[in-house]
Amino acid sequence: MSSIKQLQVTFDCAEPERVARFWSEVLGYVVPPPPEGFTTWDDFNRSLPPEDQGSWSVCKDPSGVGPRMYFQRVPEGKAAKNRVHLDVRDGTGLVGEERLAVLEAECARLVALGAVRVQLLRADGVNEFCIAMQDIEGNEFCLD
Template sequence: MAKDIQITFDCSDPAALAAFWAEALDYEVQPPPQGFDTWDDALRAFGVPESEWSSRSAIVADGAPRVFFQRVPEGKQVKNCVHLDVRVAPGLTGDERMQALEAEAARLEALGATRAYRVEPRPPMEHGFITMLDPEGNELCLD
């Protein structure tokens, strides 16, 4: 049986990064536990100090891994050893593929991402992709 996984990002602003990735992946910010209208209500009831309320956030989607964001004191230092490939053009090739990737790159730029570089298709081994940086500089590839 496959194990359930969670993907975790260390970051400086969990709520902002969760909001970006929720839009990028068509997820939603995880709602508060049952019985609570807001996360503030839940955290207050759980006795979490208010200074910690913005230290974590998560996004969810049915049937997909939960993505968790936790505040850490240090900023990003080097290139990520692991990154997400956001598969926005499966089955597309050539100009049609690159146009779909460019459209998604523009959408993510409007949400705060930046473009790092574009790799052109060179069949049969390379189908083309665009490497982006999320608002905190974490790499992701539009594939």
């Protein structure tokens, strides 16, 4: 039996490069170098047929620990709540008002990048505070 070596998270979206830039800023990720033989991603994109130009983008964890993020253009818009969402873990190990202050500060940074704050999910004795949010194309995620 083989084991999984890597995990990639794939997003369907309308504007792959824009969404990739957003998530790069959220996670501290970087865009990898363009394919061999191309100086820039723009050069690579211009080499593709017009219908394929800008059809996907990627970003990755510069440390190599986190999953690669892949963004692919699809013709349909988002129609319903995500069945899977990301938890951006910024308050790990913190509790109470200290946790809430850290999450609120990060929420403000993400809103400035184009995210939408949906609601604060209050601590309930089992779970700590988290903030439900949406990325720039409406994909739900939690700031946890």
